[in-house]
Amino acid sequence: MATWACGSCGGENPEGMSFCGHCGAPADSPWRCADCGGENLPATRFCGHCGAARSEVAQAPQEPERDVADALRSFVAEQVADVLIEAGDKLPEERRLITALFADVSGFTSLADRLDPEDLLEVIDPVISGLSSIVGRYEGYVEKFAGDALLALFGAPVTHEDDAERALHVALEMHSELARLCADLPHDAELTLHVGVNSGHGIARILGSEARMDYAVLGDSVILAQRLESAAPPGETYVSEMTVRLAESRFDFEPVGELTLKGKSEPVAAWRLVGPRARGRSATRKGVSTELVGREQELAVLSDTLDRLAYGAGAVVALTGEPGVGKSRLTAAARARAEERGFQWLEGRCVSYGAGLAYWPYLELFRDFAGIRIDDATEGASARLAGALDSIGIREELPFFGRLLGLTSTDTSGEAARLEPEAFRRALHRAFAVWVEAAAREQPLVIAIEDVHWADASTIALTGELSSMCLRASVLLYLIARPEGDSVLGEIAAERTTIRLESLGESGVDALIESILESSSPAGLASFVARRTAGNPFFVEELLRSLRETNALVRENGSWTMRPGWDARTLPETIEEVLSARIDLLPRTAASALQTASVVGRRVPLPLLEEVATDVPDLSGAVDHLVASAFLDHIQEEGERALSFHHALVQDTAYSRILRRRRRDLHRKVAEVAEGLYGAGDNAIDLLARHLYLGEAGPKAFDYLVR
Ligand SMILES: Nc1ncnc2c1ncn2[C@@H]1O[C@H](COP(=O)(O)OP(=O)(O)OP(=O)(O)O)[C@@H](O)[C@H]1O
Ligand SMILES: [Mg+2]
Structure with missing residues (x-):
């Protein structure tokens, strides 16, 4: 070879x-x-x-810090650059779930034969910078260029809960960007793009001042992405099973069978990325497959609000709750009630990468209203928009909404097309007010905005203006947000009814499990799942799926049983993505305190943590932050101040990110400190033995165990 x-x-x-x-x-x-x-x-x-x-x-020569910072900012998104710069070379090594995107432009080689190097650069430069700027927009990290290939990582150094989805959006945009660029490129360049995407675990670390990720240790994930890329036909993206699993609720895929890939002994299943999934009727993570469990009270409040809408009493209602608690699921049920009453329900969703996308949810909502598909900018789309506006008697607003939706055929010469941005913004807000009033005159109208915690500035401003109108018309402005969206909700509407959605209790978890398994659950499963998930329905669903996939939970003769000997700590990747993203939003000191606490256990005595986490500069500030953001709760235990993980899964996620070597050191330190604090008396033995065992201090652990 x-x-x-x-x-x-x-x-x-x-x-x-x-x-x-x-x-x-x-x-x-x-x-x-x-x-x-x-x-x-x-x-x-x-x-x-x-x-x-x-x-x-x-070592590469040390560059002055500011230059590195500037250089970084020029090719990664601000948030990513900030993490790198803040950390300097102290960014800890962590085990992360990463999505790797490998993109290869073919066609350069034949050009290289024809062109001299300078002309070749004229072709390569715009292509590479065009493609990598897309990665930056989605806060990915362009790891490497090699000739005509590009490797981008999502999930390190910054994790988002939707890294796999981001990578797929980037893949789709790269294909259309290349097509657009090819039309303008000199020298008749005919280029095609092949993309491979794969998700998997790897260790992320920063190498020196170059802030390069040492992806050699990321290993297999990256190599599989590259193999998939090499199997993908021109203009296509091939995706691995793990990525499909992480993104299947938002994208459509088509199986392409098993591929025999170079360097892999087993054939690998692959999928072709088709495109974003046409929006279904609701924005739940998995679609609504199970029955709605509980939530009678919340639904009653919403039903009352809808009833009053019929009499012309509008309202602003906010629904808040932690990720996965069931906001979108409850919203789907509320929508069914509204539609039973013959009301019009229009919905738009804010997206996590949408801060720079003005009016994003309104674009979605308006397309819904006019029946226009997302990628349709044809004359047919303009005609449908005109028809929809006509039906409520406001056809004169067509140019404003046409410009908003990017339908160039609506009006390119009129006043709306010529307005400067600020004047257009004012005119557009006025047009929206006219539209809301006209639409609600026909039948009561619900405007639902999902995931308001991610709203962009223009959406916040427009929604705020509409909120004051609602109270005077048959309009319900229904805003859904996670707890961190509270301040945005306050900005939008000071006067609102807020429904706070709490986790399900154990009986709710039991009912949910039964509806997923379609039969009664084995003894002990509900209480185990309730303990692990703290009643969060999303985590319940995912944990159950993982138990089934790992054959811990099996169906025998029509009833479900638990197999002994399975690992209760295995963490489904879908859950890990969500929780890891929350950890990454924490300030570094808080994240590091959380990790150390995760080594101590589900319950963390404060005096113990104080002596173990000596590398966290302001531990009490960090703990306050963790309590305020619901990662930890204060508890009193046997007269001792202690903390408890709000969620066992948060502890697992934080723990799973620590590399083995550091875990071992931390466990040993915990044992040492615990022995100093509590002695080696009977009630401390279990604790000591456990930490010495996990700290791989074999003989000493054994001493305690046999006592
Ligand atoms: N009361 C319920 N009964 C049955 N299934 C539920 C219930 N609540 C939530 N689920 C299921 O749990 C999963 C998560 O719920 P959902 O997507 O509504 O959460 P969310 O609060 O909107 O989360 P996010 O903030 O991430 O959008 C979904 O698959 C949903 O169908
Ligand atoms: Mg939701």
Whole structure:
């Protein structure tokens, strides 16, 4: 087999690899001499500057901090850059769930034969910068360029709960961006793009001041993404099973069967990315498959509000609750009630990457109103919009909504098209007010905005204006948000009815499990699941799915039983994505206190934490923050001040991110401190033995266990 030697570490690699499998350097990268620091051509073995034999790689020269910061900001999103800069080289190594996107542009090679290098750059530069700026917009991290390939990571250094979805949006936009660029490129460049996407666990760390991720240790995830890319036909994106699983509620995929990929002994199942899923009737994570459990009281409040709407009494209602608690599910039930009464229900969703997308939920809502598909900007779409406005007698507003929806065929010469942004904004808000009034004259109207905690500034402003109108018309403005959206809700409407959705109790969890299993649940399962999930229905569903998939929960002769010996700590990736994203939103000191606490246990005595977490500068500030954001609760235990994880799954997620070596050290430290605090008396033995065992301090743990 033909091989090449890596310019960076000297490792041998098979021909055709774009990156070194040993250190992750691009295939054609130069190497730096350890003695004199001079840069040398890739394939050379001696330094051309000083004659020294090639050995260890010297550190890249230290760049002044500000330059690094500026450079970073120019190619990653602000939030990602901030994390990198704040951390310096102290960003801890962590095990993360990462989605890797590998994109390869083909067609450069034939161009390279025809063009001289300078002309070739004229083609390559706009393509590479066009593609990588898309990654930045979705807060991904462009890990590497190698010739005509690009590797982007989502999930490190910053995790979002929808990293897999972001990667897929990026893939789709890359294909359309390349098509657009090709039309303008010089030299008749005919380029095509192949993309592969895969999600999996890896270790993220930052290498030196370059803030490069050492993705060599990310291993398999990245390699599989690259293999999928190489199997994808031009213009297509191939996706692995794990990514499909993480994104299936928002995207459509088509199976392409099992692929035999180079370097993989087993065939790998792959899917073709079709596109974003046409919006269903609700925005629940999984679609509404099970019966609605509980929520009678909340539904009664909503039904009353709807009844009053029929008499012209509008309202602003906010529904708040933690992720996965069932806000969207309850909303689906409320929508059914509204539609039973013959009311019109229009819905738009704010998106986590939408801060820069003005009026996003209103675009969705208005397309819904006019019956226009998301990618339809044709004359047919304009005609439908005109018809919809006509039906409520406000056709004259067509140019404003046409411009908002990007329907150029509506009116390119009129007043609306020529307005400056600020004047257009005012005119648009006025048009919306006219529309709401006219639409509600026909029949009561519900305007539902989902996930308001992610609302962009223009959405907040417009919704605020509409909220004051609602009270005077048959309009219900129904706003759904997570707790962190409270301040945005306050900005939108000072006067509102708020429904706070709480987790399900144990009997609710039991009912939910029965409706998922379609039969009664085995003894002990409901209380186990309730304890693990704290009654969060999303976590209940995912935990159950994971128990079934790992054969911990099996159906035998028509009834379900639990298999002994399964690992209660395995964490479904879907849950991990959500919780990891919440941890990443924490300030670093709080995140690090949370991790140390996760090593101590579900219950964390404060004096113990104080002595273990000595590397957290302001521990009490960090703890306050964690309590305020519902990660931890204060409890009193046997007269001792203690903390308890609000959620066992939060503890697991935080714990799962710590690398084994550090875990081991922390467990040992916990044991040491505990022995100092509580002695080695009978009531401390269990604690000591557990931490010594997990700290891999075998013999000593054994001593305690046999006592
Ligand atoms: N009361 C319920 N009965 C049955 N299933 C429920 C109930 N509440 C939630 N679920 C299910 O749990 C999952 C999560 O619920 P949902 O998507 O409504 O949460 P959410 O509060 O909207 O979360 P997010 O803030 O992430 O949008 C969904 O699959 C939903 O169908
Ligand atoms: Mg929701």
